[in-house]
Amino acid sequence: MGFLTDVVGEAFRYVADFGPELREILALTLVVAALATAIGVVLGVPFGVWLGLSRFRGRGIVMAIVNTGMGIPPVLAGLLLLILLWNDGILGSWEALFTPGAMVAAQALLAFPIAAGVTAGAVRNLNIDAREQLSAFNVSPAGRGWIAGREVWPGVAAAVAAAFGRVIAEVGAVLVVGGNIEGETRVLTTAIVQEARQSNLGAALGLGIVLLAVALIVNLALTWAQMRGEARV
Amino acid sequence: MKLRLAIGLLATVVLVAGCSGSDRILVGAGTTTVDSGLIAAVESRYSGSVSVVGGSTAEILASADQGSFDVAIVHDEEQESAFLADHPDAVRRGLFTSRFLIVGPADLAGQIAAGTPAEALAEIAARGWTFVTRADGSGTHAREMQLWALSGMDPVGEWYVATGQGMGFTLQVTDQRSAFTIVEEGAFLAARDTLTLTAIEFPDDTDLMNPYSAILVNESGRTFFEWLTGLDGRNATLLANDEVFGQVVYRPSQDSEQ
Amino acid sequence: MKRVSDKIALDMSGLQWSAAGRIVVDVAELDVKHGERLVIFGPNGAGKSTLLRLVAGLVGERGGENVAYLPQRPYMFRGSGRRNLLLGLEDSESNRAEVLSKRLGVSNVIGTAASRLSGGERQRLALARTLASSRPVVVLDEPLAAIDAQDRDAVVAVVGDALSERATIVVTHDEDVAAAFADRVAVMVGGQIRQVGSPQEVFLDPQSEEVARVVGHHNVLVGTIVKSDGPLVQVACSGLMVWALGEQAAGSDVRVLFGAETVTLHTVDPSSSDVGKDSARNHWLGIVQEVIETGRLVEVVVDVGQPVAAMITVGSLDGMGITQGDSVALSVKATAARAVTAAKQ
Structure with missing residues (x-):
């Protein structure tokens, strides 16, 4: 019991201190996760809308691939990128390995199928009358997609939240392609792993508390936006 | 409001792009030396810009094989030799030496009368005391398996527990079960405050020595490599030891040419 | 046009x-x-x-x-x-x-x-x-x-x-x-x-x-409204005047609709042109054009200037003894007929 209270006390002291190292880690975590989510959403949501609206042979297979992608182990996504980014790899000339850029790319790879899959699900659940009306409109496929995406926007917001939650909480991909370099590529999750490896359980728990707080704030903001949007419409 | 958002986003992109600068030196080093802060304390005394990535010897040499590290700091003779055979241009020098410890509950550890680490393991196995292994392919795990081979015992049975985890978790499990394990001194010192384990003392601990090598992989890392393995680097390592551990755990090699 | x-x-x-x-x-x-x-x-x-x-x-x-x-x-x-x-x-x-x-x-x-x-x-x-x-x-x-x-x-x-x-x-x-x-x-x-x-x-x-x-x-029946009276309008349909439910203004082109089952058939006493009194506002005289038996119901088409169908039972037909060429009177309650605005031609 004494040990547990010690660790928890240390954790809260660590958070309360909010030292420069923690601030730096938090800032990088937010920037990387936000950019990765943005890229994943910008590519994934339109793809999801298209997938949800279209009827073609093999759509089921594409859907299955996307759903599998939603569950891809982050460390596997990291490894795939690592192999590409190795100096002698296909993208080695970018010299992007162990940079925040590589971390953004790896997490975007994780965010994309989630953004696409959740959006496609929301579009597929569109009322049959809405789908019928939509296909009767005299608009381009892109215009149709825009109307459909707007119609299911609470679902799109859920896709954003799910993608952000996944990337900010994952450690496998950022550790492999980021390398957890102090002051360069260290984020909350990789810092937690490192502190835990060192048996600095208080600091590890403190970082975990910060991570959960960030995830909670982002989700509250999105839920609030959803509810406000629902009330307005 | 929108303008501020746009500026913030732009600054972020510039920051991320800027970090992928090609002039920095990338160093891959053993997990314990990085996690403990030792390597950071060493390179902070170097005038240039160095980025340090932690990993197991196998992981670091795999990325170095693809040219992704300029300098590798690793500790497995066998893997190092294989790497040098594949890369005739690479240069290896002895860097520093740490040692492994066999740790366990004080009351049991005091009963062990063995003269060498291998004999101690044989005794633990014979008495059926619990032994916790990382079983994760790390340098520490490799050394443990070598010692079991020397001991003549087969580590199989209910008393032999595998975590498949890193050192920190493995130490916690060992402590909770009042068991034994093998650990690098640096990692043990970092975690000692949270543990009730003590190290077994041996008259002859040669088999527990843990020599690290520095390998120059890419020519761009030469300046740092020469500094690290030269007199200034050795002094920096001693000062870093004091800063991180309050004692010398990673002892610089006297004659670094190999 | x-x-x-x-x-x-x-x-x-x-x-x-x-x-x-x-x-x-x-x-x-x-x-x-x-x-x-x-x-x-x-x-x-x-x-x-x-x-x-x-x-x-x-x-x-x-x-x-x-x-x-x-x-x-x-x-x-x-x-x-x-x-x-x-x-x-x-x-x-x-x-x-x-x-x-x-x-x-x-x-x-x-x-x-x-x-x-x-x-x-x-x-x-x-x-x-x-x-x-x-x-x-x-x-x-x-x-x-x-x-x-x-x-x-x-x-x-x-x-x-x-x-x-x-x-x-x-x-x-x-x-x-x-x-x-x-x-x-x-x-x-x-x-x-x-x-x-x-x-x-x-x-x-x-x-x-x-x-x-x-x-x-x-x-x-196609026609034009000649006057309106409360809920009713009077429509001129090729010489036949028809009262029906409607609120359109006089001069509107309309079609008057009523079901064949709402039309009542009367035999006409040859000595009198009096159709008799009932609550229906539409009373027309005409000649039976056709008698079509459809199971237990009979459709009687009467020419009153234009064809109007009446639906009666076989029993009624037998009782009245109506055959093709007979003179008959029809009545339709104004509330059973509706005047609807015709789409512009």
Whole structure:
């Protein structure tokens, strides 16, 4: 019991201190996760809308691939990128390995199928009358997609939240392609792993508390936006 | 409001792009030396810009094989030799030496009368005391398996527990079960405050020595490599030891040419 | 003045559609001409909506590009009524949509959130949007289903105006709408077109028992209102004066509708031209043209200047001893007949 209270006390002291190292880690975590989510959403949501609206042979297979992608182990996504980014790899000339850029790319790879899959699900659940009306409109496929995406926007917001939650909480991909370099590529999750490896359980728990707080704030903001949007419409 | 958002986003992109600068030196080093802060304390005394990535010897040499590290700091003779055979241009020098410890509950550890680490393991196995292994392919795990081979015992049975985890978790499990394990001194010192384990003392601990090598992989890392393995680097390592551990755990090699 | 051309705007001949192994639509021969208003009339489940969806290209392979389509249950997307009014329209069409929304009486709700609109308001908005489209073929599925009965004539008039020269296909199961609107009526039963003709032909002269059941033996008289009296109007139909329910102004072109079952037959005493007294306001004399036995009911077609059908039982027929060529009197309560505004010709 004494040990547990010690660790928890240390954790809260660590958070309360909010030292420069923690601030730096938090800032990088937010920037990387936000950019990765943005890229994943910008590519994934339109793809999801298209997938949800279209009827073609093999759509089921594409859907299955996307759903599998939603569950891809982050460390596997990291490894795939690592192999590409190795100096002698296909993208080695970018010299992007162990940079925040590589971390953004790896997490975007994780965010994309989630953004696409959740959006496609929301579009597929569109009322049959809405789908019928939509296909009767005299608009381009892109215009149709825009109307459909707007119609299911609470679902799109859920896709954003799910993608952000996944990337900010994952450690496998950022550790492999980021390398957890102090002051360069260290984020909350990789810092937690490192502190835990060192048996600095208080600091590890403190970082975990910060991570959960960030995830909670982002989700509250999105839920609030959803509810406000629902009330307005 | 929108303008501020746009500026913030732009600054972020510039920051991320800027970090992928090609002039920095990338160093891959053993997990314990990085996690403990030792390597950071060493390179902070170097005038240039160095980025340090932690990993197991196998992981670091795999990325170095693809040219992704300029300098590798690793500790497995066998893997190092294989790497040098594949890369005739690479240069290896002895860097520093740490040692492994066999740790366990004080009351049991005091009963062990063995003269060498291998004999101690044989005794633990014979008495059926619990032994916790990382079983994760790390340098520490490799050394443990070598010692079991020397001991003549087969580590199989209910008393032999595998975590498949890193050192920190493995130490916690060992402590909770009042068991034994093998650990690098640096990692043990970092975690000692949270543990009730003590190290077994041996008259002859040669088999527990843990020599690290520095390998120059890419020519761009030469300046740092020469500094690290030269007199200034050795002094920096001693000062870093004091800063991180309050004692010398990673002892610089006297004659670094190999 | 001739609105309907001979040129075919859309040929539906040979359209077929099956769902779950059942043939839903199987059209042998049907087309709509430029400027023509074709009403598809039939019972629920006849395949009318599916035929329209085929025409609009929502199912099946062909068609759709030239078709403006109003679904049976128009869906309102998130946002204001205005957004829904203008959705999918080009700039040039938007102005027309605004004007039509005013004429259809929903210009006051375009600032309201679509989710707060009533069924009738939604249908009018969607109707305005569909009619504003410049596509040459307009397809409307039950366009008046959610619109109150007293407003239907007005809406029909606006729709007729807005369609102008375009080919139009309307699905309805409302006989008043069909009769008021159609140049031609196609009766659809079990996925097939069973009879095509003018409203008078189809409603007065069904070619089969099945069609007869579907159309309910409707009498349709075309005329012009001469005066109105409270809820009633008096309509001059080719010399025959008819009282019917209606609120249109004098001078309006209307069609008067009443079912054959609402017509009462009287034998006429040859010594007196007095028809006798009852509460009906319409009393006409005529000559029996035809007696058609359909099971236990008999349809008696009487020429009173134009043909009017009466439905009586076999027992009544035997009791009255009516045969072809006899003089008879007809009476129809004014409240059983409705005057509906005819779409502009």
